[in-house]
Amino acid sequence: MKRAALILTFALGGCLAVEEPAGTVTLQDGWNCDQDRCLRYFEDLNMVQITGMEMIRVPDRIDTSSSVVSSRDFLRLFYVAQGADWLDAP
Structure with missing residues (x-):
């Protein structure tokens, strides 16, 4: 359902939170x-x-020393792994 809403939103040229x-x-x-x-x-x-x-x-600003990261930092790591700048992550 979310995927369909996402595709429809982009097809109509709108924004998506x-x-x-x-x-x-x-x-x-x-x-x-x-x-x-x-x-x-x-x-x-x-x-x-x-x-x-x-x-x-892993960028220095993402602390992985405790092996526990926030979901937001995990998302940043995911972006980094794709070759993007970690600051580009939402």
């Missing part, structure tokens, strides 16, 4: 997912990767 991620995510060495967004986290290297893309270093 982005849901803010809430909660926290515990990062594990390997695959991690939050709200249908998945990435691979390499704890020893402090890098992230999406399958088929290059490994990207």
Whole structure:
């Protein structure tokens, strides 16, 4: 249902409010997912990767030392793993 609303909104040239991620995510060495967004986290290297893309270093401003990040920071990591600037994340 959300996907259909999203497609219709863009087809009509309108705007769509982005849901803010809430909660926290515990990062594990390997695959991690939050709200249908998945990435691979390499704890020893402090890098992230999406399958088929290059490994990207986690930005210093995202604290992964406790292995628990906010859902918003996970979304930023997801954007970084796609090669985008982490500041571009909603």
